[in-house]
Amino acid sequence: MRIRGGRLPIGRNPAGASDEGASDEAASGEGTSAEGASAEGTSGEGTSGEGGSGDGGSGDGQAAGGRGSAGTGTLSSPWARGTAALLAGALPALAFPAPGLWWFAYVALVPWLLLIRTAHSPRRAALDGWIGGIGFIIAVHHWLVPSLHVFIVLLAALLGLLWAPWGLLVSRLLGGSPSASRAVAAVVVVPSGWLMIELVRSWEGLGGPWGLLGASQWEVAPALRVASVGGVWLVSLLVLAVNTGAALLVADRAARTTAGVLLVVCALSVAAMWAWAPRPTDTGTVRIAVVQPGVVEGPGSVARRFDRGEELTRSLAGRGVDLVVWGESSIGAGAWERPETARRLAELSRRVGADLLVNVDARQTDGSGRSGIFKSAVLVGPDGPTGDRYDKMRLVPFGEYVPARSLLGWATSVGKAAGEDRLRGDRQVVMTLPDGARGLRIGPLVCFESAFPDMSRRLVRDGAQVIVAQSATSTFQDSWAPAQHASLGALRAAENGRPMVHATLTGISAAYGPRGERVGSPLGTDASAAEVFDLPLARGSTLYGRLGDWPVYGALAALAVLCAVEGLRALRRPAPGPPGPPARTAHGSPGRPGR
Numbered sequence: 001m002r003i004r005g006g007r008l009p010i011g012r013n014p015a016g017a018s019d020e021g022a023s024d025e026a027a028s029g030e031g032t033s034a035e036g037a038s039a040e041g042t043s044g045e046g047t048s049g050e051g052g053s054g055d056g057g058s059g060d061g062q063a064a065g066g067r068g069s070a071g072t073g074t075l076s077s078p079w080a081r082g083t084a085a086l087l088a089g090a091l092p093a094l095a096f097p098a099p100g101l102w103w104f105a106y107v108a109l110v111p112w113l114l115l116i117r118t119a120h121s122p123r124r125a126a127l128d129g130w131i132g133g134i135g136f137i138i139a140v141h142h143w144l145v146p147s148l149h150v151f152i153v154l155l156a157a158l159l160g161l162l163w164a165p166w167g168l169l170v171s172r173l174l175g176g177s178p179s180a181s182r183a184v185a186a187v188v189v190v191p192s193g194w195l196m197i198e199l200v201r202s203w204e205g206l207g208g209p210w211g212l213l214g215a216s217q218w219e220v221a222p223a224l225r226v227a228s229v230g231g232v233w234l235v236s237l238l239v240l241a242v243n244t245g246a247a248l249l250v251a252d253r254a255a256r257t258t259a260g261v262l263l264v265v266c267a268l269s270v271a272a273m274w275a276w277a278p279r280p281t282d283t284g285t286v287r288i289a290v291v292q293p294g295v296v297e298g299p300g301s302v303a304r305r306f307d308r309g310e311e312l313t314r315s316l317a318g319r320g321v322d323l324v325v326w327g328e329s330s331i332g333a334g335a336w337e338r339p340e341t342a343r344r345l346a347e348l349s350r351r352v353g354a355d356l357l358v359n360v361d362a363r364q365t366d367g368s369g370r371s372g373i374f375k376s377a378v379l380v381g382p383d384g385p386t387g388d389r390y391d392k393m394r395l396v397p398f399g400e401y402v403p404a405r406s407l408l409g410w411a412t413s414v415g416k417a418a419g420e421d422r423l424r425g426d427r428q429v430v431m432t433l434p435d436g437a438r439g440l441r442i443g444p445l446v447c448f449e450s451a452f453p454d455m456s457r458r459l460v461r462d463g464a465q466v467i468v469a470q471s472a473t474s475t476f477q478d479s480w481a482p483a484q485h486a487s488l489g490a491l492r493a494a495e496n497g498r499p500m501v502h503a504t505l506t507g508i509s510a511a512y513g514p515r516g517e518r519v520g521s522p523l524g525t526d527a528s529a530a531e532v533f534d535l536p537l538a539r540g541s542t543l544y545g546r547l548g549d550w551p552v553y554g555a556l557a558a559l560a561v562l563c564a565v566e567g568l569r570a571l572r573r574p575a576p577g578p579p580g581p582p583a584r585t586a587h588g589s590p591g592r593p594g595r
Contacts, residue, residue: 081115081124082131088112089132089163093139095216097483105216109243113190114251116167117174125175129167133160133197140211143479159206162197169193174247183248183258189562191240192555198236199552202452204394209451210484213239218487224494224516225274228542231453231495233551241266280497280514280538286440286466287534288511289313289321289354290503293330294528295474302332305505306341312530313348313356319532322440323433324348326358327505328447328472329375333362346384355433356380357444359470366391372423375400377444377470379431388432391425392446394455428455430462445469448485450502453549456492460545465537467492467500474506482508482525490516497542499535514538 075081088111095105112132119125137156144152170193173186194213202209214235217223226235245266248259293308309326316324335341349356360378365371379388392400400422433440443459443466450456450469459467469489473482486508493500494516501511507525511533512518520533 075115075118081128084115085112085128085131086135088115089135090139092136092213092216093142093211095213096140096211096480097218097487098480100219100483102216102218102220105213105239106242107246109240110247110250113170113174113243113247116170117247117251119167119171119175122168122171125167125171126164127167129163129165129170130160132167133163136160136163136211141207143476143481147475155207159201162200166190166193166197174244174251177252178248178255180255180258183255184262185562186248187241187244187259187262188558190244191237192558194240195233195236195552195555196559198233204452205397207397208394208448209453210448212236215484215488215491218490218516219518221515221517222270222274224490225277226270227491227494227516228279228497228544229273229277230547230551231457231544231549232491233453233549233555234544235491237551237555238266238270277543278497278540280540280542282514283537283539285534285536286323286438286499287319287321287532288466288468288501289316289319289324289352289530289532290501290509290511290523291316291324291326291330291530292504292507292509292523292527293327294526295477295506302335306331306335308528310344310348312528314351316352316354316530316532319352321352321354321532322438323442323468324352324354324356325468325470325501325503326356327503327509328359328470329361330358330470330505331360331362333373336360336362336364342380342384345380346382349380350382355386357431357442357468357470359446366423366425368426370423373421374423374425375446376425377429377446377468379433381434388429390429390431390444390446392422392449393425393428394449394452395422395424396448428458428462430459430464440465442466442468447471450485450488450492450500453492453495453544456496456500457545457548460496460498460541465498466535467496467498469500469502470504471502472505477506477525482506486510486522490518495542495544497538497540497545499537501533501535511535 075084091111092105092108093099094101095103095108112128116125116128116132119128134156137159138152141152141156148155170190173182173190178186198209198212201207202212209232212232214223214227214232214237217227217235217239223235223238226238230237242263245259245263248255249263291309291312293305293312296305296308309330313324331341345356345358356379358378358380360376361373363372364374364376366374375392377390377392379386428443430441430443433442441463443456443462443464445455445459445467447470450467450471456467467489469492471485473485476482482504486502486504489500489502489510490512493512493514497514499512499514499519503509504523507527508522509531510518510522511520513536519535520531523529523531
């Protein structure tokens with residue numbers, strides 16, 4: 001048969017067929033862009049021969065679930081695929097307390113990664129990332145539902161958008177049949193993209209750094225050593241790198257050797273940090289008592305809680321404690337306004353022989369003359385309040401203030417949002433105890449401030465020997481929240497090489513040594529008791545204490561390099577030439593074939 005009017009392009013895939021080879025060439029800079037190589041629209045520049053000689057991706061890529069396979073099978077329905085993305089995004093929540101399946105964190109993201117890599121277009125990849133992000137936010141913060149009700153869905157939808165660019169990144173680096181260089185890039189850049197999400201949502205206005213993936217490793221000694229080197233950020237990078245390597249092992253036969261080598265590199269890196277990272281040096285012990293009154297409800301609950309805290313504190317007399325810590329909001333507005341309260345606290349201090357660190361949630365005036373409701377850590381000695389006071393700086397959105405109240409004030413009518421905004425403190429404070437406690441220097445934090453790595457690091461750099469967090473999670477008593485909150489103390493202690501006490505009104509109260517190890521027995525949510533912890537003191541600084549958030553800057557650099565490489569490839573790619581004459585059929589014109 002004779003062909004008129006030009007020639008057919010050899011090896012072009014038919015519409016809807018897989019173009020894994022072209023997709024892989026795009027990733028290695030040898031062919032068209034990844035977007036152009038999607039199953040929806042193939043490039044006319046590549047050939048089947050080029051695809052087959054790419055990264056072994058002609059047949060294996062399709063079998064592994066590359067882009068061309070997205071439109072077939074169970075997940076061909078957008079609703080089925082969306083449901084799968086939602087569930088896959090929620091899976092990592094099982095690694096956090098209370099389920100506490102810490103080991104699951106290292107494979108929990110694999111289903112989500114495998115799903116995104118099969119996306120048939122960049123738009124679908126971004127959508128898979130967004131829907132999975134919604135699932136992650138709701139699962140990790142599900143205990144907020146009693147307070148926010150349906151509003152949590154809106155918040156999850158907004159925060160979930162942070163994962164849309166990550167979905168594009170995953171599709172770009174894991175789609176098709178990755179070459180060795182692209183597999184290496186994926187294990188570095190995919191975790192870096194996730195870390196940028198954690199960094200952005202760590203902003204207080206977006207809810208703060210709750211549910212950082214690295215925080216799931218709070219009871220794993222090697223992970224705590226990693227935290228001493230690069231903070232929770234480096235632990236998150238490690239967990240994501242292992243997940244990405246595991247996804248490569250499962251998804252593509254050609255990349256398995258490279259993925260296995262990369263996983264070995266991760267293991268050797270942890271071993272090196274375990275062996276050579278600086279360790280804090282013990283310098284003695286300090287006795288700190290935690291008073292947890294437990295659940296007190298009903299009329300007059302504030303006064304009855306104070307009475308119970310007073311009773312428990314008296315039981316500490318003669319036990320040689322250096323400091324007694326009460327939980328957040330342990331003294332309400334009514335009690336703090338009465339002079340009798342200061343007298344009772346001073347008497348307790350004299351009886352026990354130690355200062356008390358209480359927490360006041362009341363209308364006050366700060367040093368700059370501002371008046372309003374502050375949440376304050378106040379040190380009380382034998383003669384009453386010592387004048388040492390720390391006003392909480394980072395407030396819980398909706399719980400302690402309503403962002404843009406003029407627009408979102410309606411949230412108070414559908415949940416338990418704050419009726420009046422608390423005021424913020426303007427500086428962190430390190431308090432020095434009397435000589436009787438050897439001049440111990442403590443750094444107070446209030447509530448979810450213990451989730452912010454920079455705050456505890458600042459306190460230690462200012463000379464704090466012990467970090468003390470006061471909290472109240474009674475609103476979420478029967479949820480995962482108390483266990484998740486208490487676990488953060490282990491990370492803060494390990495990051496800074498200093499012991500930490502986490503004291504609550506209703507549990508869980510706990511203490512951790514300078515390596516993040518648990519000290520003594522925690523007080524559970526069913527306890528109403530006082531517990532004494534003998535905390536090891538330490539000196540010296542960790543690498544994280546010296547260098548700060550360097551993994552974040554490293555992740556930014558990795559993403560910048562990727563952008564630069566992609567930009568150079570785009571510049572070097574030849575511009576498409578003028579279109580050739582249309583191909584004619586044997587019996588007619590291109591406009592009316594066969595006529």
